[in-house]
Amino acid sequence: MDKKAILLTALLGAAGTALIAPAVVAEQAISPERLEQGKALAFDRFKGNCLACHWIEGGELTGNYGPPLVAMKIRYPDREALREQIWDAAIKNPHTRMPPFGRNRILTEEEIDLVTDFIHSL
Amino acid sequence: MKKLIVACFLTVMMASAHATPEQDRLALRAFFQERFPKLDLNEMINGLYAFDEGAREQWLEMEDFPPYEIAIEEGEEAFNKPFANGKTYADCFANGGMGVKQDFPYFDVGTGEIITMEYAINKCRTDNDEEPLPWLVGELAQIAAYMAYTSRGNKMNVVIPDDPRALAAYEAGKEYYYTRRGQLEFACENCHMQSAGMMLRADRLSGMLGQATHWPVYRSKWGEIGTIQKRFQECNSQVRAKPYEAQSQEYRQLEYFLSYMSNGMELNGPASRR
Numbered sequence: 001m002d003k004k005a006i007l008l009t010a011l012l013g014a015a016g017t018a019l020i021a022p023a024v025v026a027e028q029a030i031s032p033e034r035l036e037q038g039k040a041l042a043f044d045r046f047k048g049n050c051l052a053c054h055w056i057e058g059g060e061l062t063g064n065y066g067p068p069l070v071a072m073k074i075r076y077p078d079r080e081a082l083r084e085q086i087w088d089a090a091i092k093n094p095h096t097r098m099p100p101f102g103r104n105r106i107l108t109e110e111e112i113d114l115v116t117d118f119i120h121s122l
Numbered sequence: 123m124k125k126l127i128v129a130c131f132l133t134v135m136m137a138s139a140h141a142t143p144e145q146d147r148l149a150l151r152a153f154f155q156e157r158f159p160k161l162d163l164n165e166m167i168n169g170l171y172a173f174d175e176g177a178r179e180q181w182l183e184m185e186d187f188p189p190y191e192i193a194i195e196e197g198e199e200a201f202n203k204p205f206a207n208g209k210t211y212a213d214c215f216a217n218g219g220m221g222v223k224q225d226f227p228y229f230d231v232g233t234g235e236i237i238t239m240e241y242a243i244n245k246c247r248t249d250n251d252e253e254p255l256p257w258l259v260g261e262l263a264q265i266a267a268y269m270a271y272t273s274r275g276n277k278m279n280v281v282i283p284d285d286p287r288a289l290a291a292y293e294a295g296k297e298y299y300y301t302r303r304g305q306l307e308f309a310c311e312n313c314h315m316q317s318a319g320m321m322l323r324a325d326r327l328s329g330m331l332g333q334a335t336h337w338p339v340y341r342s343k344w345g346e347i348g349t350i351q352k353r354f355q356e357c358n359s360q361v362r363a364k365p366y367e368a369q370s371q372e373y374r375q376l377e378y379f380l381s382y383m384s385n386g387m388e389l390n391g392p393a394s395r396r
Contacts, residue, residue, distance in 0.1 A: 052323040063321040090307075097316060099306040106305060 038118025
C-alpha cells in the first residue's frame, strides 16, 4: 500500500547519504548459512520476533506495528547505522516503540550481527 | 536506561502538568477522535473490535452464544448463597450489589484505599469470617461477572473526591500507564495509544479509552472468565516486566486511573475476547 512512498523516502535518504559516504564499497559476500541463521533469529518469537511488528519477505502473520522492512540496503547504505537501529532504536528516536535488543541484551552481540546481515540483505 | 525512562516520563508529565483528571479524560477522547476521525468513540467499549471489521463479525457471531453466560449463572448462585453467619454479599453493597459496577473503583475516605469491585467482594467475605477467594479467575470473577451484568447500560462514573490522597492515587495510576518497563521497555501507552488499531503479530491492539467498561472478560486464550488485573499481569509479562500482585496498591491505582478514563461510557460487561 505505502510501499511506493516508503521506497521514495528511502531513495531520497540514500541520495543524501551518498553525498557524504564514499561510493558503496564492494560488498563482502555473506555466506548463505549466515543469512539463514540471521533469518531464523529474526523470525524466532523468543529471539528477534521482528515479525510481530514488521512485514518481512517470507514471514507469515506479520504485524504492522512498525514499518515494513524492505529495500534495506538502499535505506541503510551503512550497515553500522542499521546495526545501531537494531541494537537500540532509542538512540535515533527517544520515543521509539521498538525494543532495545542490544542495550537490554534481548539478543547477544553476535546474534545482532547475524540479524543485521540478514536484514541488510533484504 | 534509567535516564531514558525518566526522560519519557518527564515529557508525559510536562505535557499534562497541572491537568485535572477531567482535562486528562477529555484530552484522551480528543486524541482518539483525531486519530480515528470517523470512529464513534462509544464503540471503543468493544476494544479491538472497534477497529477491525473482520474480527468484529466473528466476535458478534460468538456473542450469539456468549461464552461468559455460564459464569454469570454461577456468579449469581454464589452471590446469593448466604455466608455461615447468615449474611450475604448483598448486605455489603449499596443497592444490594445490583447495578453498582459503574461506581468502582472508588476511593474510601475512611481507609485511604482504592476499592475495586473484586477487592470489595473479598472484603465482604473476610468481614463475614469467610476465606478470601483467589483474585484472578474462578468464583470471584464469576461473582464480578454477575454484578457487572446487572450494571449493563449504566454509565461509568468513577469519582475522585476532593482529597489529596485520592488525586495522588489517580496520578500514580496515570504514571504507571505512561512509564516504560520490562526488558522490552514499553509503556501501556506505546501499545494502547500510539499503536491502537495496529497489529502486533495477529493481535489488533485496543485503545485505552473504553478499556475498563467490560470486565470481567472471557478470553478464548484463557478458556475462562478473568478479571482486568489478570490482563494487567499479562500485559506486563508481554514486555518481560515482573507483574505486580493482583489487587496490589499499584494495580488498584492503575485500575482507578484507567476506569476514570472510561467515565461516561456505557458498561457492557462481562465481555468476550479472542
